[in-house]
Amino acid sequence: MFGIDIRKLNPISNMAQRERLVIDFSSNSLKFAYAKISPYRKEIISLKSIDITALAQDDISKIISTTFAELKTKDAEIINTISSPLVITKNIEIPSVDPREIKEIISLQAGRHTPYSREEIIVDYIDIGTYKHSYTKILLVIVARNVVKRQFAILDKAGLRLKHMSFAPEALGPSAAKILKIETIDSPVSILHIDEGFTDFTVVFRNKLVFIRSIPIGLLHLTTEKERYEIRFIEEIKRSLEAYQSENIEKTPNMLVLTGSIEGLKDLEMTLNNTLHLPTMGVSYFKNLIISEQVLRAISFTKHLSFLSVIATLLSWEEMKIDLVPEEIKLRLSLEERGKDLIKTGIFILAIFVLGFCILISKIYFKGIYLKNLNIKYQNLNQQAQVLEKDFSRISLIKNYLSNRGFSLEILSELYNLIPLDLELNDIRFDEQGKFAVRGSAGSMSTVFSFVENMEKSKYFKDVKTKYTTKRKEGTKDVTDFEIVSILRKE
Numbered sequence: 221m222f223g224i225d226i227r228k229l230n231p232i233s234n235m236a237q238r239e240r241l242v243i244d245f246s247s248n249s250l251k252f253a254y255a256k257i258s259p260y261r262k263e264i265i266s267l268k269s270i271d272i273t274a275l276a277q278d279d280i281s282k283i284i285s286t287t288f289a290e291l292k293t294k295d296a297e298i299i300n301t302i303s304s305p306l307v308i309t310k311n312i313e314i315p316s317v318d319p320r321e322i323k324e325i326i327s328l329q330a331g332r333h334t335p336y337s338r339e340e341i342i343v344d345y346i347d348i349g350t351y352k353h354s355y356t357k358i359l360l361v362i363v364a365r366n367v368v369k370r371q372f373a374i375l376d377k378a379g380l381r382l383k384h385m386s387f388a389p390e391a392l393g394p395s396a397a398k399i400l401k402i403e404t405i406d407s408p409v410s411i412l413h414i415d416e417g418f419t420d421f422t423v424v425f426r427n428k429l430v431f432i433r434s435i436p437i438g439l440l441h442l443t444t445e446k447e448r449y450e451i452r453f454i455e456e457i458k459r460s461l462e463a464y465q466s467e468n469i470e471k472t473p474n475m476l477v478l479t480g481s482i483e484g485l486k487d488l489e490m491t492l493n494n495t496l497h498l499p500t501m502g503v504s505y506f507k508n509l510i511i512s513e514q515v516l517r518a519i520s521f522t523k524h525l526s527f528l529s530v531i532a533t534l535l536s537w538e539e540m541k542i543d544l545v546p547e548e549i550k551l552r553l554s555l556e557e558r559g560k561d562l563i564k565t566g567i568f569i570l571a572i573f574v575l576g577f578c579i580l581i582s583k584i585y586f587k588g589i590y591l592k593n594l595n596i597k598y599q600n601l602n603q604q605a606q607v608l609e610k611d612f613s614r615i616s617l618i619k620n621y622l623s624n625r626g627f628s629l630e631i632l633s634e635l636y637n638l639i640p641l642d643l644e645l646n647d648i649r650f651d652e653q654g655k656f657a658v659r660g661s662a663g664s665m666s667t668v669f670s671f672v673e674n675m676e677k678s679k680y681f682k683d684v685k686t687k688y689t690t691k692r693k694e695g696t697k698d699v700t701d702f703e704i705v706s707i708l709r710k711e
Contacts, residue, residue, distance in 0.1 A: 241296045
């Protein structure tokens with residue numbers, strides 16, 4: 221067992237930082253890769269490997285739980301990756317370019333490429349590209365459902381909520397340029413990833429995995445029994461190249477890259493170069509990572525292991541497409557996420573309501589204090605204003621009285637000037653609202669109308685109207701009784 225802690229070089233940059241943990245226990249070694257991811261930096265904090273040969277599931281769960289606790293992280297995104305020996309891959313052609321149709325066809329035909337029934341497997345694929353305008357080349361990835369459920373059970377017992385399960389070799393596609401510094405845009409490159417107990421023969425084109433074949437020969441075989449396994453190893457590589465060419469996937473690779481656990485295989489590069497007649501180059505994946513000398517010295521004690529798969533997954537997860545999580549677990553996780561979102565939404569709405577209520581109460585409180593201070597400040601002014609208001613009311617009454625005094629005499633004087641000689645007034649009335657009425661009698665109807673016209677021309681009367689006129693006999697004379705109403709106009 222060994223552990224590596226890589227100190228963070230820039231402790232100031234914590235903005236938009238996420239934590240990610242990749243676990244691989246699909247072989248004899250349990251591997252961890254832990255990193256902190258930000259928009260400007262992807263930094264590996266810890267790498268760890270533990271031998272789990274012949275350990276029970278409960279023991280593996282305890283080791284994972286203990287290691288996770290040592291990392292002191294709570295919000296890390298956890299990704300489990302599956303190595304190629306547990307997976308069946310197949311390059312096939314689908315007569316469609318519609319992603320929905322491709323999924324349906326794969327779901328129906330996947331069982332034909334495995335000894336398992338459709339219910340016993342989990343299927344996903346990598347879209348390699350379209351050709352002949354109507355066909356799609358894909359790399360089919362199939363894994364037994366019981367393998368995935370076993371790994372989920374181990375992680376669940378360790379207290380980890382797994383959300384993603386990736387296919388480890390897929391990470392070699394985007395990592396060819398990032399980690400190995402190999403250009404695959406113009407021509408395919410064959411990458412030979414050697415691990416402790418197996419080797420992945422992969423072909424990467426345009427930063428995408430297009431072919432893979434797992435070889436059950438690893439570093440331990442090539443170092444402990446070199447003469448026995450080296451010939452078989454070269455033969456397996458030849459078969460892999462032939463299988464790739466027979467599938468007619470893409471152009472033939474222009475070079476072979478050795479990576480992974482290659483520190484003790486210095487002669488292998490030359491042997492492959494001479495045997496396969498293909499340019500062969502060994503690349504150490506750690507040389508292109510920002511790692512201190514102390515960490516490199518610690519890693520040198522585990523030359524038989526390769527961390528490339530977990531590191532590549534760690535740094536290239538956003539570009540990987542395959543997810544081997546069973547549909548029922550995806551549904552459960554989706555429901556859990558929706559539940560969490562609903563709870564968060566409820567808490568957010570409640571927080572907004574409480575905040576708004578607090579703001580309203582605080583405004584009322586501070587306004588009340590402000591009003592109280594104003595009342596105290598202007599209390600004397602209020603008393604003085606009340607005294608002034610009383611004085612103003614008294615003055616207004618006196619002014620009104622003085623303005624109305626003598627007005628009735630002016631009205632009577634105006635009537636005296638307006639009354640014709642043969643007209644007699646018997647009753648004169650007016651009130652505070654300005655309503656005015658006169659009753660009397662005249663010698664003729666024309667005299668009454670003449671009096672009404674004179675009143676209309678006066679500045680003291682408006683809306684002059686004749687309410688009624690009646691004729692009667694008074695002795696031998698004809699007399700007209702009348703009533704005239706108007707509104708007094710006060711100027």
